[in-house]
Amino acid sequence: MDFALTEEQRAWQMKARKFAEEEIKPITLERDQIADPVETFTWDIIKKGSKLGFRTSVLEKERGGPAIDYVTQAIVMAELARGDSAISKTFSQCWKWTHVIQALCTEEQKQRFLPAFLADDTYVMGSGGTEPGSGSDNRMPPDDPRAGMKLKAERDGDDWILNGDKVFIANGSIAKLFFVQARTDPTVRMADGITRFLVPRGTPGFRHGKVFNKSGWRFYQNAELIFENARIPDSLRVGEVNGARKKAAGDVSGDMFGDLELAANALGICDDACEKAISIVKSRQQGGQPLKDQQLIQLKIGRMKMLTEALRSYVMRVAWEHDQRIHSVNAGLVMNLSTDTGQEVTDLALDIFDRAGAPADPAADKLARDMYIWSHLAGDTVQRLKFGRNIIAHAA
Amino acid sequence: MDFSLNQEQRAWQEKARKFAAEEIAPLSLERDAILDPFDAFDWEIIKKGSKLGFRTAVISREQGGHDIDFVTQAIVMTELAKADSAISKTFSQCWKWSHLIAAVCNDDQKERFLEPFLADDTFVLGFGATEPNGGSDNRMPPPGDIRAGHRLAGRVEGDTMVLNGDKVFIANGSIAKLFFVYVRTDPTVPIGQGTTLMMVPRDTPGFRHGKVFNKSGWRFYQNAELIFENARLPMANMVGELNGALRRREGEIGGDLFGDLELAANGLGICDAACDKAIALVRARKNGGALKDQQLIQLKIGRMKMLTEALRSYVMRVAWEHDEHILSTNAGLAMNLATDIIQEVTEIGMEIFDHAGTPMDRGIDKLVRDTFIWSHLAGDSVQRMKVARRVLSEEKFNLI
Numbered sequence: 001m002d003f004a005l006t007e008e009q010r011a012w013q014m015k016a017r018k019f020a021e022e023e024i025k026p027i028t029l030e031r032d033q034i035a036d037p038v039e040t041f042t043w044d045i046i047k048k049g050s051k052l053g054f055r056t057s058v059l060e061k062e063r064g065g066p067a068i069d070y071v072t073q074a075i076v077m078a079e080l081a082r083g084d085s086a087i088s089k090t091f092s093q094c095w096k097w098t099h100v101i102q103a104l105c106t107e108e109q110k111q112r113f114l115p116a117f118l119a120d121d122t123y124v125m126g127s128g129g130t131e132p133g134s135g136s137d138n139r140m141p142p143d144d145p146r147a148g149m150k151l152k153a154e155r156d157g158d159d160w161i162l163n164g165d166k167v168f169i170a171n172g173s174i175a176k177l178f179f180v181q182a183r184t185d186p187t188v189r190m191a192d193g194i195t196r197f198l199v200p201r202g203t204p205g206f207r208h209g210k211v212f213n214k215s216g217w218r219f220y221q222n223a224e225l226i227f228e229n230a231r232i233p234d235s236l237r238v239g240e241v242n243g244a245r246k247k248a249a250g251d252v253s254g255d256m257f258g259d260l261e262l263a264a265n266a267l268g269i270c271d272d273a274c275e276k277a278i279s280i281v282k283s284r285q286q287g288g289q290p291l292k293d294q295q296l297i298q299l300k301i302g303r304m305k306m307l308t309e310a311l312r313s314y315v316m317r318v319a320w321e322h323d324q325r326i327h328s329v330n331a332g333l334v335m336n337l338s339t340d341t342g343q344e345v346t347d348l349a350l351d352i353f354d355r356a357g358a359p360a361d362p363a364a365d366k367l368a369r370d371m372y373i374w375s376h377l378a379g380d381t382v383q384r385l386k387f388g389r390n391i392i393a394h395a396a
Numbered sequence: 397m398d399f400s401l402n403q404e405q406r407a408w409q410e411k412a413r414k415f416a417a418e419e420i421a422p423l424s425l426e427r428d429a430i431l432d433p434f435d436a437f438d439w440e441i442i443k444k445g446s447k448l449g450f451r452t453a454v455i456s457r458e459q460g461g462h463d464i465d466f467v468t469q470a471i472v473m474t475e476l477a478k479a480d481s482a483i484s485k486t487f488s489q490c491w492k493w494s495h496l497i498a499a500v501c502n503d504d505q506k507e508r509f510l511e512p513f514l515a516d517d518t519f520v521l522g523f524g525a526t527e528p529n530g531g532s533d534n535r536m537p538p539p540g541d542i543r544a545g546h547r548l549a550g551r552v553e554g555d556t557m558v559l560n561g562d563k564v565f566i567a568n569g570s571i572a573k574l575f576f577v578y579v580r581t582d583p584t585v586p587i588g589q590g591t592t593l594m595m596v597p598r599d600t601p602g603f604r605h606g607k608v609f610n611k612s613g614w615r616f617y618q619n620a621e622l623i624f625e626n627a628r629l630p631m632a633n634m635v636g637e638l639n640g641a642l643r644r645r646e647g648e649i650g651g652d653l654f655g656d657l658e659l660a661a662n663g664l665g666i667c668d669a670a671c672d673k674a675i676a677l678v679r680a681r682k683n684g685g686a687l688k689d690q691q692l693i694q695l696k697i698g699r700m701k702m703l704t705e706a707l708r709s710y711v712m713r714v715a716w717e718h719d720e721h722i723l724s725t726n727a728g729l730a731m732n733l734a735t736d737i738i739q740e741v742t743e744i745g746m747e748i749f750d751h752a753g754t755p756m757d758r759g760i761d762k763l764v765r766d767t768f769i770w771s772h773l774a775g776d777s778v779q780r781m782k783v784a785r786r787v788l789s790e791e792k793f794n795l796i
Contacts, residue, residue: 001398001399001400001401001405001467001712001715001716001719002397002398002716003397003713003716003717004397004720005397009397071397278787278788281788282788292788295777295781298780298781298784298785298788299777299780299781299784301784301787301788302729302732302780302781302783302784302787303780305725305729305784305787306729306730306732306733306783307733309710309725309726309729309730310706310707310709310710310729310730310733311706313706313709313710313712313713314705314706314709314710316397316709316713317399317709317712319397320397320398320399321399323397324400329701330705333698333701333702333705333706334702334705334706336698336702337702337703337706381691381695384694384695384698384699385691385694385695385698387698387701387702388693388694388695388696388697388698388699388701389694391675391697391698391701392675392678392679392688392693392694392697393688
């Protein structure tokens with residue numbers, strides 16, 4: 001048992017903390033309050049972070065990246081999220097797909113995209129799963145060919161022709177490369193009929209549509225992707241035809257990273273909420289008594305810190321498991337837990353700010369809003385059922 | 397970061413798991429169902445566990461014990477508690493006071509009490525703080541009020557202290573051979589400044605135990621009344637300074653710090669038992685279709701396991717912090733959290749048994765009852781405020 005960080009992990013933590021303090025925190029509220037969801041984004045902070053290695057952190061050393069381990073990934077995501085959860089996620093979304101490229105792409109595909117990704121501070125990546133009629137159906141598809149995504153890809157010689165829409169796509173308005181899941185066999189259940197394609201921005205017939213206007217994570221660009229006879233060469237297919245949903249044994253990319261990602265990011269929000277709440281109760285008085293001496297406040301602060309440290313313990317354990325290539329249900333469970341913990345902790349912070357005579361504090365309010373999206377990504381019933389089933393089927 | 401166990405830790409875990417499965421589990425429900433709270437206790441299991449080292453596990457090697465580290469302590473408590481939380485606690489209660497003896501007793505006291513403790517499989521230890529009117533007041537005394545807190549009076553007469561008063565709910569009260577008792581030696585000042593810790597052997601004249609309290613859970617565990625009527629103790633049995641018992645030493649990791657980890661690790665064992673029972677039942681039963689295929693059941697199982705593994709992560713981190721002599725608020729917070737988690741997890745376990753058509757299953761019912769006591773020991777408002785005040789008094793906001 002060892003909960004300590006190595007020197008290298010500590011160095012990344014300090015670098016991320018400094019960047020979050022000095023560069024992210026000063027702009028977070030300002031970006032959050034811009035009304036137009038496209039305008040909330042700024043390249044400036046991405047470029048600065050990229051130069052420090054936060055965009056390309058998990059790229060292999062042979063290809064010029066720092067290849068930080070999962071423990072470091074968790075720490076960096078949490079530290080950046082302490083500055084701004086959505087900005088942290090914009091960076092880590094690139095890690096998610098770097099993991100996938102490294103795990104699943106051919107050498108030719110790696111050669112084509114990874115050097116460009118490394119060289120360009122504005123090269124970010126996105127996915128493409130959700131569609132107007134299928135979100136949770138993609139995650140836990142019923143054995144029904146009608147369920148799940150419908151974006152169609154049809155073979156045409158050496159090319160594929162894509163038609164359809166994706167919605168809420170991460171980095172949708174800004175990414176240079178997307179990993180799009182398309183239906184290549186509509187006659188079978190989804191799990192057997194999906195192929196994944198690399199779709200570069202600039203592909204003819206492919207464009208992004210509107211950027212969705214969210215209550216939280218406002219910096220983060222969730223956009224519509226529109227495919228109208230978009231032509232993709234077969235060389236951009238990832239893996240087997242109809243094989244995108246068949247997970248290779250031992251594959252620790254993609255979802256496994258994604259589970260840790262959301263949990264570590266929420267931990268950063270919890271840290272920020274605790275720090276803000278502790279700071280205000282230490283500085284304010286009410287009815288001639290310091291707020292920190294009120295029992296109600298003490299119980300709320302204790303609960304915030306208790307839930308936060310439990311989450312940290314679990315996040316670090318899961319990150320360690322990933323580094324050891326231990327596969328367990330813990331990654332999914334800690335993601336579920338991060339929803340409950342993050343939402344309760346930010347809600348308690350709001351209570352405390354209200355009680356401190358600082359109601360609707362924009363910063364505390366933003367943290368609570370930023371946590372809403374976990375209800376869609378990490379703690380919805382489908383994301384819980386998946387792991388509940390897993391435990392009943394496999395757990396020792 | 398390393399969440400694995402070393403070979404020695406693993407060996408203790410296996411030993412505890414085997415003892416729990418083979419010796420504790422078969423008698424757990426039977427002891428629980430005995431009506432008389434004194435008869436619920438049984439020396440046989442204590443003797444067997446003692447021979448395997450579970451009673452004396454934390455005594456240092458040079459003194460003849462096993463000197464297991466805090467990580468191992470947490471694991472062993474969890475494994476034993478998986479079969480019976482109260483039996484686990486009967487053993488670990490001895491560790492609590494072994495820690496204290498090692499930390500604060502003088503050589504004479506160590507010699508007089510450690511040797512018999514090591515030699516006798518039935519030598520268990522107890523502690524006496526709570527009184528009819530001083531429970532939470534002892535834990536978080538109102539500042540400056542001399543009327544608050546325990547009142548058991550100690551009057552020094554030369555080389556002797558004369559004790560008069562009562563203690564209640566005292567751990568191992570009816571069975572321990574040695575007690576550590578908080579005595580009010582100066583009633584004119586608050587308890588923080590007027591309390592002395594005395595070692596009280598069972599055969600002290602004027603000292604006896606009274607009734608054993610009849611609890612809904614932890615029935616094996618003996619919480620008894622201690623009665624002092626002109627009980628005379630040599631001053632040589634005083635631990636530390638006169639009036640100095642509640643002045644905590646810098647860097648001290650015995651006593652409460654162990655106690656926080658203890659309740660969290662024990663609770664984890666209850667959670668493991670509840671998860672195992674619920675998962676096994678769900679896999680086996682049908683209820684208009686396989687139970688395991690019902691979404692409601694899947695969500696409940698997921699939540700039980702999620703909370704249990706979160707608690708395990710936190711418990712192991714705290715145990716590691718103790719081994720590293722890192723003093724933080726985590727021990728107290730993990731103890732608080734254990735209350736919330738074990739009560740929720742066992743309650744969900746009970747719902748699953750009801751849903752499976754096996755209502756009032758005695759095994760799951762016992763787990764729920766065993767967690768009640770955490771509301772008194774670990775998760776009451778006072779135990780939460782104490783930790784929160786420490787969080788608020790830290791100068792720096794601590795991450796890892």
